[in-house]
Amino acid sequence: MYQKVPATASSTRSHLIISLTVFFIGYLLVFWPSLARMEGIWRHSETYMHAYLILPISLWLIWRQRERLAGLPMQSTVWPALFATPFAMVWLLAYAVDVNFVSQFAAIFFLQLMIWSLLGHQILRIIWFPVAFLVFLVPFGEAANPILQQVTADMVVYFLRMVDFPIYREGLYIYTPSAVFEVAVACSGLNFLLTSLVLSCLYSYLHYSRWYKAIAFIALTLVLSIIANGIRAFLLVVIGEKSNMAYGFGADHYYYGWLVFFLVIMLAFWLGAKFADDDAPAATENKVAGKRTVTISKTALACLALILLLAGGISRNIADTPTPEQPAQLIHLKQDIAGQSNWGIQFYDGLSRDHWLSEHGVELFVASYAHRQERGDMITWHNTLYQPEQWSITAQHPTGSLLDGYSILQLVNTRGQQRAVLYWYQLGEHKTSNRVAMKLLQLAALLRGDTTPGYVFAASVSSDQPIEDIRQQLLAAKQQHLVDLAP
Numbered sequence: 001m002y003q004k005v006p007a008t009a010s011s012t013r014s015h016l017i018i019s020l021t022v023f024f025i026g027y028l029l030v031f032w033p034s035l036a037r038m039e040g041i042w043r044h045s046e047t048y049m050h051a052y053l054i055l056p057i058s059l060w061l062i063w064r065q066r067e068r069l070a071g072l073p074m075q076s077t078v079w080p081a082l083f084a085t086p087f088a089m090v091w092l093l094a095y096a097v098d099v100n101f102v103s104q105f106a107a108i109f110f111l112q113l114m115i116w117s118l119l120g121h122q123i124l125r126i127i128w129f130p131v132a133f134l135v136f137l138v139p140f141g142e143a144a145n146p147i148l149q150q151v152t153a154d155m156v157v158y159f160l161r162m163v164d165f166p167i168y169r170e171g172l173y174i175y176t177p178s179a180v181f182e183v184a185v186a187c188s189g190l191n192f193l194l195t196s197l198v199l200s201c202l203y204s205y206l207h208y209s210r211w212y213k214a215i216a217f218i219a220l221t222l223v224l225s226i227i228a229n230g231i232r233a234f235l236l237v238v239i240g241e242k243s244n245m246a247y248g249f250g251a252d253h254y255y256y257g258w259l260v261f262f263l264v265i266m267l268a269f270w271l272g273a274k275f276a277d278d279d280a281p282a283a284t285e286n287k288v289a290g291k292r293t294v295t296i297s298k299t300a301l302a303c304l305a306l307i308l309l310l311a312g313g314i315s316r317n318i319a320d321t322p323t324p325e326q327p328a329q330l331i332h333l334k335q336d337i338a339g340q341s342n343w344g345i346q347f348y349d350g351l352s353r354d355h356w357l358s359e360h361g362v363e364l365f366v367a368s369y370a371h372r373q374e375r376g377d378m379i380t381w382h383n384t385l386y387q388p389e390q391w392s393i394t395a396q397h398p399t400g401s402l403l404d405g406y407s408i409l410q411l412v413n414t415r416g417q418q419r420a421v422l423y424w425y426q427l428g429e430h431k432t433s434n435r436v437a438m439k440l441l442q443l444a445a446l447l448r449g450d451t452t453p454g455y456v457f458a459a460s461v462s463s464d465q466p467i468e469d470i471r472q473q474l475l476a477a478k479q480q481h482l483v484d485l486a487p
Helices: 009-044 046-063 077-095 100-119 121-137 141-161 188-209 210-240 252-271 298-317 435-447 467-481
Strands: 002-005 168-171 173-177 179-180 294-298 351-357 363-369 392-401 404-414 418-427 428-433 455-461
Touching: 009 046, 009 077, 009 100, 009 298, 046 121, 046 188, 077 100, 077 298, 077 435, 100 121, 100 298, 121 188, 141 173, 141 188, 141 210, 179 210, 188 210, 188 252, 294 298, 351 418, 392 467, 404 467, 418 435, 418 467, 428 435, 435 455, 455 467
Parallel strands: 404 428
Antiparallel strands: 002 294, 168 173, 173 179, 351 363, 363 455, 392 404, 404 418, 418 428, 418 455
C-alpha cells in the first residue's frame, strides 16, 4: 500500500510538485463550473468582494510556517480521500439541479479533504487553519438578510424613540416628519457581518491558542458588528432628516458606514489584544530539523483519482435543456401586461412565461422551467415574486402541507399602497411554496428521468382588505385560470 521514497531534496521536490500539480489541475477541471460561478458572485456583489483575499491570505499563512513545515514528513493518507467521496456526490447532485450554494460548499470541502489526504496528518496539524479558512471562498449568508433587516429596523426604531424622534414604522419602512426610509437589503449589514467574521477568525488564529478565547472574541466581534450597523442606520436617518436629505444618502452613505465599521473593528481588536495568549501560533516556533521524507499512499492517490474521474465524467454527461431566446406563451388569448404593472414579479429565462389581468382585476403569472437549462433556473436569486426595491413584506401566510400548499405575501410600498401575492411552485401533483422542497422535487425527477417541467404560479391584487377576503379572491382567480394548466 505504501511506497517509501528516499528523502533526497530532488525526490522530495519532485513528488510534491507532481502530486500536488496533477491533482489540483484535475480538481480545477472537474469543479470549474462551481468555482467560476463563485467568482462571478464575488465580482458582482460588494458583499463578497473580500473573497478575493481569502486564497492569498491562506497561502501567506502557510508561507509564514515554512520553517516549521520544512522537516515534516509528507505522508499521504487514504481516510480523508474516503471522507471526500460523499462531498463529490453532493456536488454532483447539487450541480445537476443548479443549487449553487450547496455545490460550492461541496467543492471547497472536497478541496480541503484532498489537501489533507495528499499532505498527511502531520502537515495538516500545522496548516489546519489556512486550509479551513478556504471555506470563506463560498459566498454564503444571503438567507440571513431578512432577519438582519428586521433587527436593523428594530434597532433604528429603538434608538429614534430613545431620543424622542417622531416616527411611524410599517414593515421595513420608517416614516419621519419629512421622509420615508427603507431598511433595504443593502442596509442589512450582511457585508459588515461577513467581513467581521473573516477578520475575527483570522485575528483569533494569530493571537489565541485557547479555543474558548477565540470563540468569545468571534462572538463579540459579530455582536458589535450588528450593533454598529444599527447605529449606522440610525445616524443616517437622523442626518437625512436634519439635513432635509441633503446628506447621508449619496456617496457619503458608504463613507459613514465603513467609518463606523472601521471604528468597531478597531475597538474589537483593541479589546482582543488585552487577552491575547503568549503561546499563540508563531511562524518560527518548534522548527523541525532534518530532511523531509515522502510516503505515498497508492490507495489514497487511486481513490482521489477515481473520484475526480467519475465526478468529471458524470458531470459532463448531465444534459442541459435548450433555453429559448424568448419564453413561449401558454395563455395565447391573454395580453401580457408586464410593462403596465407595478407588481414587479420577475422570472427570467424560462421555457414559457405569461402575465395577464383577469376580468376581475387580479393579475396572474405563470412560468415554466426545465430541471436543468442551458441558461437560467427557476429557483435563483434574481427571480423574485415582487420588486424588492419597491415593496416590503409586512406578513407571510403559509397554507397547507409542505408538498401541497401555497403562501400569501402581504406587501406595502413607500406610498402606503398595499398588495397581496399568492404563489406556489409546482412539479407534477406536488405544490409547495418552499424553495428547498421544490429543488428536491426537481432532483428526484431528474434522477428518475422525468422531464416534466416545473412551474411557478402567482396571483396578485392591490388591496387593503382582510387577509381572508384576499385569499378567497386570489384562489378564485387561480381556480378559474390556472387549475388545469400544469399536469
